[in-house]
Amino acid sequence: MNDRQMRYFIAVAEALSFSRAARQLNVSQPPLSMQIKALEEELGAALLVRTRRRVELTEAGRLFLDSARRAVRQMDEAAALVRQSAEGKAGVLRLGFTSSVPLSRVFARIMRSFRAAHPRVEVELLHMSTRDQLDALDDDRLDAGILRPANGAQPRPGVALHEVWRDRLAVFLPETHRLAGEAGPIAMADLRAEDFVMVSRPLGCGVHEQTVRLCAAAGFLPRVVQESRELTTVLGLVAAGLGVSLLPQCYASVGMAGVVARPIAAADAESRLMLAVRAPHASPVATRFVAVVDACLREEAESREAAGPGDSGVMAAARAAGRRSRAPAKEAAEVG
Template sequence: MDFRQLRYFVAVAEALSFSEAARRLHVSQPPLSVQIKALEEELGSALLERSRHHVALTPAGELFLDKARAALANLDQAREVVRQVASGEAGEIRVGFTASVPMQDIFPRAVHAFREAHRNAKLELVHMSTGQQLQQLEHGEIDIAFLRPSPQFRPPASIAVREVLADRLVAVLPVAHPLAASQHDIDINALSGERFLLFPRGLGCGLFDHATTLCNRAGFAPNVAQEAREATTIIGLVASGAGISVLPQIYARTGIPGVAYLPIAGPDAASRILMAHRAEALSPIMKRFVGYF
């Protein structure tokens, strides 16, 4: 039994005429009759009653017609799914991102536009650190990553990257700090005697390495008084007077009171967000997604 036989049978059952079914199917009548007969022999039951001027469904044929229609409908749906996946209209994609990425205007706008244009696609967004994303990319557990790496980051040959967003690091100070009212970019040297509040290095976050690199290039090692896993926690601790921090400028959007954000002077304070994926060819749905950035 094959799908061609099912189509032939449904055509004859709906037309109740071999000649009309052959016309609709654009085939000659003898091969059509042969295929229906072969189907009946395989099933071991007559599906049609035939006379010179009359064709009718047998009881078995009436029951089989419903099943044949359902099978053909499932086949058509399967073909459409395959077509959509091949064209990039449908499929699954898993995207990792660091905490600050959704705060950038382009990210929510691009994700929303992609979802609106690809209603049959499954897009899963996963929050994780830069280090975690790189590991999962290597293992094929995510498809696209949005990283904020340290300045020393060099992607392995297996990973392709492209810069999609630029940002700067700022000093986050309590509003009562003597430097908080400055109208100029702050030199990182001015923070050498401060207590730093940073992300844990083991978190795999590029911001720890970036902040310590800035300090080291200025000739001092930061006094890390406390670590916290969330930027909003760090900002709240700064507001409480527990110390100062170095974070991307985008975090000024959190609106937490009691803190001031001063841009850090020099090119080394430039921060970037990279979109990364495995260097092998992108799937059709991945090509469509990255096109929004």
Template structure:
């Protein structure tokens, strides 16, 4: 039983005339009669009584009519849902982000814009460090991730650079240098650094270490913070100093002072990464929203 047979049946049932029904659906009357006859043979019962000037439904036809309408309605609904899914209006989106990325205005702005534009998408958020996010993206457990790469983008993924933030020095507020408006990075020579584990974000970690070496000193790696957003709390208790993305300066922890780096300091890149061959319309719509947020916030 094909859907067109059911549509032909409905046309005749509503017109109660084969000629008018054929005209309505755009085929000849004899082919329509043959299609209805094929349907009746498949069902095993007559659906119409042929009359001299029209047709009327048999008992079997009367019972079949509401079911046929339901089948066509369900088919139309399925078609509409499929089209919406193809446009990326239905489905799911799993977004990952690093702790420091969440403080960039691009991230909340783009997620908020996407949710408003596509309210029926099942959207979930997950915070993790860069290495873990890329692992989960590669395993297809996440669909798009905001990360802090180093100088190079992760080669296995498609990347969109969203921002390059100047980095800042973070000092205990009681530190002798805490009153300066800006400091060269070399002023931190001999100070113990509070940093996150390199495995959590090798790109950003290496960029900080490379900037210190370029300033003429090897950083003393002291207390390890479980993640970058924990650094401020450890500096507040005077366990060391650090260099952090400027977005982190929004974390106003008592006892911590943020100071601009004089001269050419390191920058922290914010990147959106997706799978290189990603074809999901949902993901493509999200990328478009992120890039739009980037333009609006520049």
């Protein structure tokens, strides 16, 4: 029994005429009759009663018609799903992300737009550090990742990076700290005597390297008293008074009690979120995700431009970067 035989039988059963069914199928009548006969022989039962004037369904034929319709419909749906998967319109998108990604306002726009455009794609969200995402892309365990590498970092072979977002860095202080009440941005030189709580370097997050670079530019190296891979731990240690920490400004939205975020007076005190995909062999679904991200960022830039002078520095910086192609959800843990 094959797909053709079932489609031929359905056509004859609905038309109750071999000649009309043959015209609808655009085939000649003898091959149609042969396929129906072969189907009946395989099933061991007559499906149709043929007379000179008409064709009627047998009881077995009526029962088989319902099943044949369901089978053909399922085959058509399966074929359509395979075609959509090959085009990136269906399947699974394995998307890695660092803990800061959901805090960026453009993330909600991206996910909403992607789900609306591709409802048959299941998004599998995987919370991973920057380094773990790059390793997973190498091993084909991710289709795409949104991560925070060091500024100016060169992509690994076989991985393409596209800028998604720029964040200003802020200094996070205990609320009782002498600088917590400062009205303006804090100079890095004012942090020379401070103890620092930092993101663990092995995570591959660019914030660690950027902190060291900003301190060095101010003429000192940070005195690191504690490192952690967990965001809540970093902020909790700051709240406890163990030290200060440089993190993207978006972390202020976490609302950790006892912690104050203050801007930094340094032109290069910023960090970038990047979309990483395999190159040149990105999966079809990853390619569609990149396209959605690019469209969302264009819309975000246009809405910011329309807002005028009240624009915040984040998207102004993103616009200055040139609007290249760019691109959720366990508890916030690893910083990135």
